[in-house]
Amino acid sequence: MHENIGKTEHIVEYKTYAYIWMALITFTGVTVIAAGMNLGNWTVFVALAIASIKGLMVMNVFMHLKFEDKVFKIFAMVAFAILMIFLGGTMNDFITIRW
Amino acid sequence: MNGTIEVQAVPLHRDDEGSRMGMWLFLFTELILFGGMFIIYAVYRFSHPAEFHLAAQELDTSVGMINTIILLTSSMTMAMAITAIQKKDKILSMALVSATLVLAFAFLVNKFFEWSTKFSHGIYPGSTELMGKPPGEVLYFGLYFVMTGLHALHVMIGMGLLAVNLAFIKRGIVTWDKSVKLETAGLYWHLVDLIWIFLFPLFYLIH
Amino acid sequence: MFTNSSTFSNSVDTAFLYTTVLSAIVLIGIITAMIYFVVKYSRNKNPVPKNIEGNTTLEVTWTLVPLVLFMSMFYFGWEGYRDMRNIPKDAMVIKVTARMWQWSFEYPNGLQTDTLYVPVGRAIRGDLHSMDVNHAFYIPAFRVKRDVLPNKANNVWFKSEKTGVYDIACAEYCGMKHSYMYTKIYVMEQKDYDTWYANASRKAGKIATRDTVGTKTTTAPASSAKF
């Protein structure tokens, strides 16, 4: 069924990478500045949100996830969901322990 | 090993997409490996917020930021190296892989100086200075050392992979229509970057 | 099984009995069906099989029926557990300290013993603390157990319903003499207890009694504790 699928690459232009790189650097600046502001409890969330955006850019463009077959994306979501479950299941104990 | 006389060891068909799938799956395990440490981090940060805050002051944000920029740039050169080889530009591809290696090395040098500063301030695992601090800070530095340390180890493994691929390109093992080895090495390299993207705010940016 | 030696033994035993009986019924059902089919449709008697690919009604049934039964089991367990965590405000507080491999108990007035003495019918709260590694405070007859951890406070409560002597075991592996980390709990009438408490407290400061730890065989009568 899958014999000799061979290459199915998508060639990405240098320009695209350069743009993404600029966006990544900008977000790095933003996250440093945001951390400097006093956002109280939101600090972590803002930092993580920005990191996630950066991460998505790296995955989708640098790692070509965007151009891959649908199963790759499903895989990535499953892996991420499982990690969140592990995190949530553990954190829940520590968050609710004093209730 | 095959049939009666002598055939090649590995069967036969070529499936680049499958190879990449295997690599992605492996990357998920790496992701979850670090994920385990992020879980520990989350729990301890939750239970010792003030001490984490205090301990984070000891880290130099600018060093962290420089290293972030270095890694992001190396990720870009890596990605471009693949474009180059696919466009049959062997020389450019080799140059870009070399640039990635140089940046990776710069990252490590930077890291080395960062750690040595910590050590010279008496902050290293088991030091009396560190043991004198409150538990939350001990945990913070424990995590700092293992997470950045393990990350640095991954940088080194990634460098090894890239070096091998550099040789592959040179010798014509990796070419414009057989680039999957370089692609998977690239995937690994981007993962190293990906993890750092999360490490950076969590350790350097707690204000 | 039902000894009612503590407030929990009843609910735990009931839940256990319920799940056991239910399981036994299902198990017998499965085994019977299996044997019946194997005999009835053996190749000698039934050389030509009939292909049946499935039956969604059946599938749904044997998903939903166990679901309901499982939920009932869960409910029993959760109800019983809620009582175990619902510590009465007026409970007498005893500090329980574990170390490799012995127990020590500190009463409200500072008296320390290595054997636990409690009045019958009174809620006791144990504040658990370990000096070294993990242990677990376990009174089998009372159906209570709670880990005793270093650097992390834990507590447990129980109310004994009958006077007598019961075993306290360590139920979390803690090294070489884990299996020797036994002691006893003496459950006394309130007035006996008061006398004991007053007497023992006079000698306070040093460990009050030492009659059980270690060689269990020598304390055979007491250790065949009431179950």
Added chain:
Amino acid sequence: MAFETAAVQEPDYLHVRPKHTGIGAWLLTTDHKRIGLMYLYTILTFFACGVFFGFMLRLELLTPGRTVIDPQTYNSFFTLHGVIMIFLVVIPAVPSIFGNFFLPIMIGAKDVFFPRLNLLSWYLYVIGGTLALVSLFLPGGPVDTGWTFYIPYSVRTTTNVVPAISAVFILGFSSILTGVNFITTIHRMRAPGMTWFRMPLFPWSLYATAWVQVLATPIIGITLLLVGIERIFKVGIFDPALGGDPILYQHLFWTYSHPAVYIILLPAMGVISEVIPVFARRTIFGYKFIAYSSIAIAFFGSLVWGHHMFTAGMSDSSMFIFSFLSFLVSIPSAIKVFNWTATLYKGSIALEVPLLYALAFVIHFSIGGFTGLMIGALSIDIHLQDTAFIVGHFHYVMFGGTGFGIFAAAHYWLPKMFGRMYNKKTAIVAFAHIVIGFNLTYFPMFVMGYLGMPRRYYDYLPQFQIYHVISTVGSWILVAGLIMMVVNLIRGMISGPRVGPDPWGGTTLEWTVPTPPPVENFADVPVVTTGAYDYSRYAETTEKEVVL
């Protein structure tokens, strides 16, 4: 799947003239079938060590006080027994031996996707296993923490914790690589026409298992790595003396180790789903439900780890969630049990040895599962946690379940692998010993556990002796049966009568190729046109699935 047997008789995989000669023909092979055999031999070796330790544990518990070994030795013996049995035997056994050998053939492929990675997995397995055994003899003394390596004891004890956890780390790596390999193989190498729902159920269960291997194993890798680092460098992570939280360690340990019990179980369930229809000569009942329930077990199995920590002092909401989910995860197991039983209905049943083991699996696994339900209920587990009841529970599921599954697989597939048949009479005698011995050994544990006998106890109160005696005597019968079985299998494989390509009348692809299979498995790429369990050639009528 009706196929002509390959007409041209290629040399089989045991007799080819390989590229490498001598021992290299094995140690450098990338043939999935040879790698499967290498796993068979190595796992069998480690398994013998594990049985030895288990046997010694039972011997020691025959009488209270000292019987044969001292407490320290006892503690290291149960630790090594647990480590070997879990990480070296039941986790790899089915996927690595039978999965490696049959997965590619069952989906119509020539090999796994990454043959060299497959060989690397084997090497990692051997290195890890050897390290675990070597830790016995290194200075410092054999590790004595229990297979759970609980903090803080594992950073306090002076024994060889670091070699042992390095061994587990390496074994985890091996397990991950196998998982990666299988997922890729199943996605990319199915034969033409082999759609997902024509795939046999054994590959399905391996697929679900592989995901658990890939996504859960790294957690134990990192956790144990951190314990090692903590021991060597005094980095503060888990150690309470450095401010760490002992419960956090337990969370992470069980985050892997509960899913691991389904890594142990699922492949064996796959074996049962293969064996029952073949000997009942009819299609499996509720194919899709069995296939989906494997995925469901893998998924829900990742959500329930906290049920090992009910007495540790978790928050009430965690207790509620973990107990609740433990009951939910039991539903897919129930679905499988009922579908297997229903598959016997109106079949044409030949009670051959593999089927005997398969039925024994269903019964003993159910008993283990039922006791799992009991300890899944919160208040009951408070009483039973860390008692002999738990020991009974997990031996029933892991040995009565997976162990019997492995035996079923061995009696079912070894003839295919070696081309010879064992002595069926002896096999049945051995089976009887194993079943009787098994129940005598482990059933008393439920009773004494409920009466309050804690586990990991070197010594015990006299009132428990009667149960221990029964149990120990049972273990003798068990081991006798086991030896009989293994000897019978080995003799059969060396000198038993030869068998043809399809000794049982199976329908999956492995029965269409010659026995033993040729190197490339298939002379021509097979084209699949029907579901995996198409028994219409035996049946007079086929009843389609009834839909509501």
